[in-house]
């Protein structure tokens with residue numbers, strides 16, 4: 001089968017790998033001059049499988065009004081006259097109850113563990129140099145309430161097969177001595193030994209190298225901008241680019257562009273999470289990373305390369 005992948009971020013490159021592995025003829029279209037030069041270029045590097053708490057939960061509702069007023073909010077909302085947006089909001093609010101949140105957590109965890117298995121399988125299949133480490137993740141809490149809430153979530157997730165430990169301040173510092181200076185501020189931490197970390201940009205460049213070197217190589221077409229999707233009877237069968245139009249038996253969209261995606265417009269996503277990683281260079285794997293979660297926690301990936 002001929003497959004076109006739109007976008008060469010980590011989603012596009014990983015999708016290309018699965019199609020390529022299954023023997024398909026794969027072409028990746030990317031507007032930049034290489035892989036992973038946008039969001040996947042300098043992310044936090046965390047391969048985090050056990051932090052799946054759904055945004056739609058009872059605790060999020062009181063946070064929404066202040067979030068809407070903050071410029072650096074994890075929630076961005078642009079009201080539209082599109083009934084699908086308002087239906088989405090009503091469905092989101094209806095999902096903000098404990099029962100649905102537990103069910104979603106359970107489903108997300110299953111998906112995350114499946115994803116972890118696939119990632120481990122992929123890493124074992126090739127010799128990829130992307131600063132990959134399997135050294136766990138430590139999420140530090142400086143507020144008692146957030147620690148207690150994380151501990152409750154941990155107990156629930158444990159019943160679903162998640163291996164995590166709640167540590168007091170001393171045990172946290174013992175595990176990560178670099179935290180000694182902030183020992184007094186630590187209320188506790190959740191340690192997840194099974195979490196990994198890796199450099200997303202390097203992962204993409206290495207994986208694309210593998211796919212270009214092997215038999216039936218993947219064709220990466222850089223400098224190609226996708227302008228329009230070509231739907232036929234509701235199926236995406238090709239694209240129009242700044243260079244030509246391409247058709248395929250299957251087109252895999254790994255880009256998020258409102259303009260070109262309109263024929264297949266998915267539901268509005270009214271929320272995003274912001275995070276920042278204190279790194280030594282623009283694109284280095286973190287030594288420590290800070291993520292602005294709704295419940296104010298600091299995840300630290302231990303002992304990475306810098």
Ligand SMILES: Cc1cc2nc3c(=O)[nH]c(=O)nc-3n(C[C@H](O)[C@H](O)[C@H](O)COP(=O)(O)OP(=O)(O)OC[C@H]3O[C@@H](n4cnc5c(N)ncnc54)[C@H](O)[C@@H]3O)c2cc1C
Pocket residue numbers: 006007008009010011012029030031032035036037038039040041042043044045046047048200224225226227254255256257260274275276277
């Ligand atoms: C600050 C920050 C920290 C993060 N930390 C983590 C983390 O620690 N762990 C984690 O798992 N995730 C993290 N994420 C999220 C993660 O980086 C993203 O989910 C992921 O990189 C998205 O990959 P993608 O392939 O979907 O998108 P992208 O990497 O943005 O790739 C999309 C590609 O499509 C191309 N494209 C777009 N439009 C067109 C077009 N019209 N024609 C041709 N090409 C086009 C773009 O050029 C781009 O290369 C973080 C995100 C941010 C912003």
